[in-house]
Amino acid sequence: MQSTEKILQVKDLTINFNTYAGTVKAIRDVSFDLHKGETLAIVGESGSGKTVTTRSIMGLNASNAKVVKGSLMFHDKDILKMNDKELQSMRGAEIAEIFQDPMTSLDPTMKIGRQIAEPLMIHKGMKRDKAMKQALEMMKLVGITDAENRINDYPHQFSGGMRQRIVIAIALINYPEIIIADEPTTALDVTIQAQILRLMKELQDKISTSIIFITHDLGVVAGMADRVAVMYAGKIVEYGTVDEIFYDPKHPYTWGLLNSMPTLDTADDSLPSIPGTPPDLLDPPTGDAFAPRNEYAMKIDTQQEPPFFKVSDTHYAATWLLHPDAPAVTPPAQIVERQKKYKKMQQALADEAKQPVKEEEEL
């Protein structure tokens, strides 16, 4: 499903917010690529800059946001340089968003069929009848039961899960190249969440769209993402393929995140937590922003911000622990377990790769 074609390239994006209290350095030097057909998950706590990043891709940041530097290349156009008209024709057509809260992201006074058809009428100039017909098809596609009879219902007549399906239908109706899903299932129950995630994957396969998936739930990331970027205090601190992040994480913050989620087999007496709270972005600390909460912090972490160190072609992490001169540390036990599992998996893959060669020799 994936290709190496980059449809979105974010480079050195730095955004400040001017507030009464001072300048909030919301995101700093954020860079990532989005490939065609892939799902990129952005993980981080509230205030880490996930939403600011995606809002700027949609051109939706608040008026006190100031882009200090960086570029946002969508194919060969820079979104940051687009005027309002260009942004409007892109939004909802080429890039669409699924919002977090299905209770507030629909217009309560508008019938849902009309809401789903609206992007077609606006972006493609489609006639109402035709647009409504397509809306009906889309409702069936996202699994709204009895769609013919429900097309003229209002949002309040639907359950949370069904409303999120409607939100997804609106996002998909123009077959956008990129879908930004900002915590799309956080407001839903686990069983409904599982249905919605399954639906999103199926639809992605059907229309080969790329998804930027924002969440703080690492369980959801494990099931949805091809690649993962971990954000902390406005910066990406580690990115890699989903396997690399979950089985061979290098940044102590990623370790902490993975550790503080109890899996169904976590023992009863020891849930490691990350001490402290995220830094104040009005005045980010010098050096590594995570240092005060990091038990592996070294002296250099408080003085100089770590650059990205390469782990593999797809895996980078910004921590001084990867510097050749850094002392070797042992990650928490749970992470060591994950790394062991990863080695086994890679071994199994390598064995598998060897097997056909042998057969050829026999032939």
Added chain:
Amino acid sequence: MVDYENGKKVLEVSHLKQYFNVGKSDEVRAVDDISFDIYEGETFGLVGESGSGKTTIGRAIIHLYQPTSGSIKFNGEEIIGLKDRQKMQKFRRDMQMIFQDPYASLNPRMKVKDIVAEGIDINHLAKDDDDRSKRVEDLLETVGLNKDHSSRYPHEFSGGQRQRIGIARALALEPNFIIADEPISALDVSIQAQVVNLLKDLQRERKLTYLFIAHDLSMVKYISDRIGVMHYGKMLEIADADEIYAHPLHDYTKSLISAVPVPDPEYERTRQQLDYDAKLEHDDKERKMVEISPRHWVRASEDEIPMYQKRAQAESLVKD
């Protein structure tokens, strides 16, 4: 470890029914004939989807609703229809609640010290102002906050810190039973672990008993000794936390557990999600809680019991 043989039952809920709009066309049976006990020092987890009635149970227990019928005994004393003023006051002191939303549950116009001391003031527990400040400072330190925080307002705190303030308020009257209604679902992952660990430490130090209401199943398993699974106002299964996850018997519990996302890509790729058909519950058969294996209860009709027994047997074979 909780002593289930000889331990004291702090809370005994039996045949609790909480209906709304009784007799009208839109009657809602939010809680329908539910029974369970909570032992001293135990954490009882209550899980279920939104609308399953778990919050209603918590509110009925703490006397925010008048139950339609049934009985709730707290420390051996019936609390439904409790009239005696002194007993009521004691009950309100012994049982406290921690709320879901740390933003909505703290009065934005009150200083932290006044929020925490509200119960102390109402019950006239402090001898003088110094005693009051000292109590507040001790409480803030207990929950990992700083005593300098006491003269600030809630908006100056992060979500995790606010939830700590909520916990300090709940502890102020030295209760022995705390109802925690989704206390961590509004918090970030790294902060969730902090708050859960705090609750566990407090339980150990102060011999607290918890009713922990949540929909995050992995966190519930971690904190709870026993878990009850609710669906549409009915309790479907009760068992030890490990047991219910390792060997769920009811189809709904199975589907609920299969839907939990696990932070392991390999597991997620091979995950089989089980769907549950709620129609099975609506066949008008009479069902009640049956103890299938020791301390493992399932809501079953007479003719379903052998099926569950077989399931439990098959599971125990897997165990060995």
